[in-house]
Amino acid sequence: MKLAQKQAEGIAEARSGQ
Incomplete structure (x- = not known):
């Protein structure tokens, strides 16, 4: 499922931004 990825x-x- 690409959506989950x-x-x-x-x-x-x-x-990572945090």
Whole structure:
């Protein structure tokens, strides 16, 4: 599922931004 992968990527980016 690409959607789940994209969501996980967004979460990882958000955590990295913090």
